[in-house]
Amino acid sequence: MIRFEHVIKYFGERKVLDAVNFKVERGETFVIVGFSGAGKSVTLKHMIRLLTPDIGKIYVGDELMSAAAGADLVRLREKFGMLFQGAALLEWMSVFDNVALPLREKTNMSNAAIERRVEEKLHQVNLEGVHDAMPSELSGGMRKRVGLARAIVMNPEIILYDEPTSGLDPVTSRAIDQLIDRMRLELKVTSVVVTHDLFSALAIGTRIAMIYEGRILEISRPTDFIRSQNEIVKRFLDAQYITKRGAWERTDHETQ
Amino acid sequence: MITHEPEFLPPPINARGRLGRIVLLNCRNAGRALLILWEAVLSLRFVLSKRSRPVVLQQLYVTGIKSLGVISVVAMFTGMILALQMGLELRKYGQEVNIGLAVMVSMLREMGPFMTGLILAASVGSAMAAELGTMTVSEEIAALEVMSISPVRFLVMPKLAAMMIMTPILTFYACMLGVVGGAIVGSTQLGVSVPAYIDNATRWAENKDLYVGLLKSFVFGIIITTICCYQGFATTEGAVGVGRATRRSVVVSFLSILVVGYIITRLFYQ
Ligand SMILES: Nc1ncnc2c1ncn2[C@@H]1O[C@H](COP(=O)(O)OP(=O)(O)OP(=O)(O)O)[C@@H](O)[C@H]1O
Numbered sequence: 459m460i461r462f463e464h465v466i467k468y469f470g471e472r473k474v475l476d477a478v479n480f481k482v483e484r485g486e487t488f489v490i491v492g493f494s495g496a497g498k499s500v501t502l503k504h505m506i507r508l509l510t511p512d513i514g515k516i517y518v519g520d521e522l523m524s525a526a527a528g529a530d531l532v533r534l535r536e537k538f539g540m541l542f543q544g545a546a547l548l549e550w551m552s553v554f555d556n557v558a559l560p561l562r563e564k565t566n567m568s569n570a571a572i573e574r575r576v577e578e579k580l581h582q583v584n585l586e587g588v589h590d591a592m593p594s595e596l597s598g599g600m601r602k603r604v605g606l607a608r609a610i611v612m613n614p615e616i617i618l619y620d621e622p623t624s625g626l627d628p629v630t631s632r633a634i635d636q637l638i639d640r641m642r643l644e645l646k647v648t649s650v651v652v653t654h655d656l657f658s659a660l661a662i663g664t665r666i667a668m669i670y671e672g673r674i675l676e677i678s679r680p681t682d683f684i685r686s687q688n689e690i691v692k693r694f695l696d697a698q699y700i701t702k703r704g705a706w707e708r709t710d711h712e713t714q
Numbered sequence: 715m716i717t718h719e720p721e722f723l724p725p726p727i728n729a730r731g732r733l734g735r736i737v738l739l740n741c742r743n744a745g746r747a748l749l750i751l752w753e754a755v756l757s758l759r760f761v762l763s764k765r766s767r768p769v770v771l772q773q774l775y776v777t778g779i780k781s782l783g784v785i786s787v788v789a790m791f792t793g794m795i796l797a798l799q800m801g802l803e804l805r806k807y808g809q810e811v812n813i814g815l816a817v818m819v820s821m822l823r824e825m826g827p828f829m830t831g832l833i834l835a836a837s838v839g840s841a842m843a844a845e846l847g848t849m850t851v852s853e854e855i856a857a858l859e860v861m862s863i864s865p866v867r868f869l870v871m872p873k874l875a876a877m878m879i880m881t882p883i884l885t886f887y888a889c890m891l892g893v894v895g896g897a898i899v900g901s902t903q904l905g906v907s908v909p910a911y912i913d914n915a916t917r918w919a920e921n922k923d924l925y926v927g928l929l930k931s932f933v934f935g936i937i938i939t940t941i942c943c944y945q946g947f948a949t950t951e952g953a954v955g956v957g958r959a960t961r962r963s964v965v966v967s968f969l970s971i972l973v974v975g976y977i978i979t980r981l982f983y984q
């Protein structure tokens with residue numbers, strides 16, 4: 459569905475993506491993990507052509523996303539929904555208007571239908587009763603969820619999530635995880651999820667890619683990912699108390 | 715596309731290289747600004763669509779009503795100062811009744827459009843740049859583009875429409891207030907009665923003065939919107955960048971208003 463072929467991207471002298479190759483299959487939930495500043499958001503932005511590779515190609519379906527322009531680009535982008543890392547809500551519009559925006563601008567749906575759809579999506583992300591609130595009145599986690607509702611409101615084929623659960627409490631995080639999983643199972647949506655949260659990566663990912671200093675270190679299924687022999691992947695797993703058994707452990711308690 | 719990738723240029727090798735780069739970058743930026751204007755003009759056809767109407771009305775309110783106070787004060791005092799300065803000179807020749815003409819013509823031809831243009835650039839224009847700049851750095855513009863909603867149609871077009879309508883109206887209003895200010899000074903300080911002042915002002919001023927002044931202000935409105943919106947979209951580097959974009963939008967607008975004002979004057983008054 460999405461294919462990166464030898465993608466290299468420079469920001470000035472710095473190589474932020476260094477020969478990245480991978481393929482996201484249709485209907486899978488592809489999780490990208492990595493340290494802060496590793497190039498996860500940059501990778502995601504390449505998929506929707508907010509950034510263009512200096513070298514290499516990016517395909518969406520069979521079409522060359524990295525060179526699309528004009529009407530082609532619009533058509534390709536219509537397949538996508540995207541949650542930005544900072545939610546990117548329009549500050550001068552209420553929550554309802556933010557979520558309804560793509561419907562109002564891109565479709566001819568009636569007001570009643572729009573209202574029903576927005577209601578449904580806000581319910582799916584566990585947000586209710588904040589209809590008329592302005593984004594500035596919301597907490598960081600609530601903003602994230604409004605952004606999420608906006609990303610899925612057009613029922614896109616592919617959804618890109620930039621840290622959907624960061625800043626959320628564990629219960630809401632798991633609800634978002636379930637939402638992502640349900641969309642894969644019920645609607646056959648292809649998802650690319652950038653996250654720091656290994657628990658959700660392991661829970662929802664069909665495959666996990668670890669990116670480190672602009673290079674892909676490892677792409678594997680969750681069960682293989684936690685058994686990885688790569689030193690950096692191990693360090694990343696250890697930092698979140700994840701062991702080969704798949705559960706967390708605290709050495710001080712165990713030895714007592 | 716309105717969002718641009720971050721740019722990293724190697725430092726220029728020498729002074730000539732630096733000069734060349736400044737020229738080239740400015741040409742490119744002017745081109746980008748003109749492309750924004752072009753798209754905004756093309757999307758003016760949606761100005762009355764059901765979705766745009768409330769936004770346009772709101773922009774008309776923001777542009778027009780909110781700057782009315784400053785413009786009133788400035789216009790009034792400009793008229794008063796003009797009348798006083800010229801009246802004192804003309805009195806030496808016993809010609810003080812001609813301040814009517816002098817104030818009317820200078821307000822219509824130059825002071826009205828300039829004052830209004832500068833005030834709108836400093837208040838409305840800088841607000842545009844700050845608003846769009848903030849939206850750019852918080853990725854809201856990128857989010858619009860990802861949803862294939864044109865930021866120009868959605869954000870710039872209503873501002874352009876409002877400025878196209880409001881700048882000439884405000885200019886006309888400023889001219890009239892200036893003339894009133896002149897009349898007050900004339901009657902209280904120079905002994906020119908109000909009817910004589912009005913008679914003098916209307917007898918000699920031409921329609922052409924009015925039309926050229928309004929044309930000028932119309933052009934100023936377009937220039938301000940284009941420059942300020944462009945600067946907003948070109949913002950990089952967070953809050954500092956927003957500040958820089960705002961300052962630059964005001965400075966560039968001021969300079970452009972002066973230069974274009976001269977050119978239009980030159981075209982119509984040989
Ligand atoms: N607009 C930009 N200008 C300059 N450098 C940038 C820009 N955006 C990203 N970078 C650089 O690219 C690298 C990768 O950034 P990216 O945003 O992809 O990190 P990330 O993996 O998403 O990190 P985080 O988990 O903190 O969001 C960083 O080192 C960053 O400094």
Ligand SMILES: [Mg+2]
Pocket residue numbers: 498499500543620
């Ligand atoms: Mg990021």
